Amino acid sequence: MSLKPHILVVDDELSMRDFLEILFRREGYRVTAVDRVQKAVACLENDHVDLVMTDMQMPEGSGLEVMRHTQALAPKAMVVVITAFASTDNAISAMREGAYDYLTKPFKVDEVKLVVRKALEKKLLSSENLRLKRELKQSRSRSLVGSSEAMQSVFRLMAQVALTKTTVLVSGESGTGKELVARGIHDEGNRANGPFVAVNCGAIPENLLESELFGHLKGAFTGADGAKQGLFAVAEGGTLFLDEVSELSLALQVKLLRVIQEKKLRPVGDTVDRDLDVRVISATNRNLAQEVEEGRFRRDLYYRLNVVEVEVPPLRERREDIPLLVRNFVRKYAAEMDRDIDSVSDAAMQTMMAYGYPGNVRELENITERAMALSQTDKIDLDSLPDVLKEVQPSLSVDSRPIGARGLEARLQEYERAILDEALRQSGGVKTRAAAQLGISFRSFRYRFQKLSRSSDSSESEGMGESLPED
Structure with missing residues (x-):
């Protein structure tokens, strides 16, 4: 695919088409020159066009028709219209409808070059702005993610x-x-x-x-x-x-x-x-x-x-989203810091999921960035986490089999089940107290409790399946 800008010339006069084609080729552009609207439409349908230069008045159709077809088939292409000195009203009408500029016959070579160069520069700038907007949108979306039902x-x-x-x-x-x-x-x-x-x-x-x-x-x-x-x-x-x-x-x-x-x-x-x-x-x-x-x-x-x-x-009510958020932040800061870090140790993730995050996602991002900066290995481990996380870590009993032996959802359920079990143990089995201890509403606690009870194969024998008092 050619990287040269492609210019489509539409003019019924052979001499004008030849002149513009030679001029633009010398300037390093790719050029297609046609003599009627139908051929211009065919080119727009079958090829990428960056700029259309069209005469306003032709025996079969008009420059306005060409411009409207361009807007429909190649909306990012720039349009420059050519008009006789006595017909500038038509050119101004075309600009009102979206043409970039117009040239009045007879025109100078330097004038044509300047108009085309500025039109293509504007197109390039618009494309770059769109690309930057997409990248910025993707960057923002790293913080707005979640597979939890709440999100x-x-x-x-x-x-x-x-x-x-x-x-x-x-x-x-x-x-x-x-x-x-x-x-x-x-x-x-x-x-x-x-x-x-x-x-x-x-x-x-x-x-x-x-x-x-x-x-x-x-x-x-x-x-x-x-x-x-x-x-x-x-x-x-x-x-x-x-x-x-x-x-x-x-x-x-x-x-x-x-x-x-x-x-x-x-x-x-x-x-x-x-x-x-x-x-x-x-x-x-x-x-x-x-x-x-x-x-x-x-x-x-x-x-x-x-x-x-x-x-x-709040993040404490959607802890299952923490691994996904952390992974996104790791990718972000690995690129920004030029660090070869792409994972989080099991113990570190367990600790990060147990913390309450009064500062919510903003605090999680700050903690992840800090850990990325301090890590001495190719992963985030316990040593790179701040003491405030390790001080409040409950003693969780989580299956230590390799992560690959279980799916992500099963692994997250293990973490959540362990956290709820520990909260219930410390609150004497009273769910309202356990919910308050975790900083979540009783309704949220009950939903998680029931969901994990249903998913547990041994719910009748384990703490998650017992009928515990609410008050």
């Missing part, structure tokens, strides 16, 4: 709301990945090509936050030496992510409610409303319903923001 429920809900315009509230403890969820909804939705703008409402002083969100005119207040575009305007056509939205003052909550309800924006100091096309996704690590009841958050704004709530579970 699968999150993924299903994200997929359902991604293609809608509704506001979404993402709730969960710090470090669970709320911004990653918001970005995931944006990336999979109709606004994926628009901006994703994130702002931490608790990190900006209240006296500056209004201007930061809504913008201001020059002279709107003391120190406003110039006009400022607010983040709502920056996010036009995309998504604005309001992290820690519970930190907004009641006065700002009123203004935010108005923007969301009316879909109009009025910068500070302005008297004119501007139409706004922005999706709002917010996040909080607080119980927002309780904040409403206690008068710290407006009830009407709460209902506007919480049309759909995506609750991200």
